[in-house]
Amino acid sequence: MSAHSSSAGEPELGQLARFAVSPARRRKDRIARGAVLTGTVIALIPLVLIVYYLLRKGLGAWSTSFFTTDPTGNTFFGGSNIGGIKSAILGTIEIVALASAIAVPIGIGVAVWLVEYGKNSWFAQAVRFFVDVLTGVPSIVFGLFVYIVLVVGTGSTYAGYKGSIALSLLMLPVVIRSAEVILLLVPAALRESALALGAPRWRVIFNIVLPTALPGMITGVLLAVARAAGETAPLLFTAAATLKTNFNLGGFMNSLPVQIYKDVTSPTTAVVNRAWGAALTLVVMILLLNLIARLIARRSRLA
Amino acid sequence: MTPDGRTQELTGMDPESSSELGRQRQDRSSEATSGPHRITTTATISPPATIGTDPQAKPALNVKLEQLRAFYGNSEQVKGIDLEFRANEVTAIIGPSGCGKSTMVRCINRMHEEIPGARAEGRVLLEDFDVYDPSVDVVAVRRAVGMVFQKPNPFPTMSIFDNVAAGLRLSAKRGGDMRAKVEAALRSAGLWDEVADRLDAPGAGLSGGQQQRLCIARSLAVDPEVILMDEPCSALDPIATLKIEELIDRLKQRVTIVIVTHNMQQAARVADRTAFMLGGELVEIGPTQEIFTKPNDSRTEEYVTGKFG
Secondary structure (H helix, E strand, O other), rough: OOOOOOOOOOOOOOHHHHHHHHHHHHHHHHHHHHHHHHHHHHHHHHHHHHHHHHHHHHHHHHHHHHOOOEEEEOOHHHHOOOEEOHHHHHHHHHHHHHHHHHHHHHHHHHHHHHHHHHOOOOHHHHHHHHHHHHOOOOHHHHHHHHHHHHHHHOOOOOHHHHHHHHHHHHHHHHHHHHHHEEEEEOOOOHHHHHOOOOOOHHHHHHHHHHHHHHHHHHHHHHHHHHHHOOHHHHHHHOOOOOOOOOOOOOOOOOOHHHHHHHHOOOOOOOHHHHHHHHHHHHHHHHHHHHHHHHHHHHHOOOO | OOOOOHHHHHHOOOOOOHHHHHHHHHHHHHHHHHHHOOOOOOOOOHHHHHOOOOOOOOOOOOEEEEEEEEEEEEEEEEEEEEEEEEEEOOOEEEEOOOHHHHHHHHHHOOOHHHHHOEEEEEEHHHHHOOOOOOOOOOOHHHHHEEEEOOOOOOOOOOOOHHHHHHHHHHHOOOOOHHHHHHHHHHOOOOOOOHHHHOOOOOOOHHHHHHHHHHHHHHHHHOOOOOEEEOOOOOOOOHHEEEEEEEHHHHHHOEEEEEEOOOHHHHHHHOOEEEEEEOOOEEEEEEEHHHHHHOOOOOOHHHHHOOOOO
C-alpha cells in the first residue's frame, strides 16, 4: 500500500484547482508588495540625497589645512583666508566625551536599578514616566535650562563643561531606556543560576548581567552619543562659539554643529562650503565611532 | 577553614554540637545503605570510587520541610508540606504539571522568593537550622544548596573553564588552586574527558547534554551539601539523559539530591525514595519501588499507572 506510487497517474484537474492560487489573491499580493516596496524607496530617497550632497559639497571643502587650522573669523578677500575647523572638531570631541562620561554611568546605573531592583514599584514607574517625558523634551530646552541655572544663575559665562552638562541631560533618557530594554532581554535563567550558586546580587549584576548585555548597551550608548554630537541648540548658550582651539573645558568652546550653524548663514560662499565640509566631518566621525564600538563589542562577545 | 566551616557560619553552632551532628549523619547514611534499594535497570553505571575522595568535602545534609507553604501573590501553590530528604539519598518528586513540585524545591534554597510577589511560610531545615530564620544569610544557604535547572544555562559570555570557575569567583571563594578545583568539578560531573582540550572554548558551544553537565560541574565547584535538580533532563535526548542519571547515582555519595521529574521511568531509575505531589499537597512518599508497585494511596496508583497526569 504505497500511497506515493503513481498508479493513479497525474492528479486530476479538479484536484489541482482546489489548491491553485486565485487571480484575486495574486493581485492583492502584488499590490501589497508594491506598496511596501514604494514606501521603502521613498524613505531611501532623502537618505541617498543627503549622502550625495554631503559628499559632493563637503569633499570639495576638505583639505589638510581644513583639519589643522582654526577658523580665522576673517571672511573678507573672497574667503581666501577663512581657516579650517580644528577647534570645532576638538571642541565636539571634548564636549561629547565629558557629556558621555556623565550620562553613561548614571544612565546605566538608573537602568540597572529599574530592572534589578525597582521593577514595578511605584517609584520605578514614576522614574520611567519622567524619563519618557525627558526623551520628548526639545533639545533647546536643555540648553535654556543650563543657561538659566549655570550661566545666568551663577553670574558667570559660557563654558565647555556647561555644554557637556546640557548634552548629558539630552543623552540620559536615551541611555536609560535603551539600557533598560537590553537588560530586560538578559534571560532570567542566567540571573537565577548565578543566584543559585550563592552569588550576591551585586556580583550577579556585575559579572553576569552587565557582560551579557554589553554589546546591546554599546549600541544604545552610541545612539545617544551620535544624537548628542549633532546637537546645536544645547550648545548655543552654554559652550558658545569661539575661534580658537581650547583644551580647557572651563572656557568657551567651539563645536561642529555650532560652527555649521554660524557658517551656513554667511554671505561668503567659501564659508558656506566650510559648513558642508564640517557637516561631512561630523557624519564621518559618528560613523567611525560606530565602527570602532561594533568591533569592540564583537571582540568582547564569546559566543 | 574547617571542613564544617560553612555549617558553623550558617548556624553559629559550637563545634561540639556540630560534631554531634556529624555522627548523626553517619548513622543516617549507614541506615540509608542498608535500607531498601532502588529498582534499577541501568547496568552501565561507572564505578563510584571517583567521587567523595576529596578530604575537604563536607558531608551531605539532611533536609526537612515542616508545614511548608508557598504563595504566588495570594494563590497558594504549596499547601503545608512535611517531608524529609535524607542525606546521601536521591529523592524524586513526581506529580502532574502545576502540582507545586518545582515551587516546593525552589523554597529549599530560597530561590522561590526571587519571583516578584512570591513568598513562603513554614520551615525548611538543613539538619537543625531553618533556612527561613530571619538571621540566615540567603547567599550562604544557596552556597550549601546547589541547583540545576530545567534548561541548561551556561553563562553565555564565559568559556567552559570560566563557567565552572564562576561559582567560585561569584561567591568570592577565591584562593587555592582554581585550575585544580575546576578540573575536580568537571571530573565529578563526568565532563572532563570531553572538554579537557578546549577549556577556553565558549560554554554555549557544547551540546545540550554537555551544557547540563557543565552546569552540574558549576554547582559542584562551590562544594554544596545538597543539590536540587528541577527536571534536569527534560531538554535532553535519551543518551544525554542516561549520562546525567549515572552522574546522579555517583553524586549521591557526596550530596543529598532532590530531583523533580516528569519522567516516571527516570524516577524509578535514579531515586531511592519517591514523593508524589498533587495540587500543592504531598500525597505520599516512600521507597521508590513501593511507590511504583504498591502505593498506599489510590491517587498515586492512578498517576503511576498513567490514568491521569
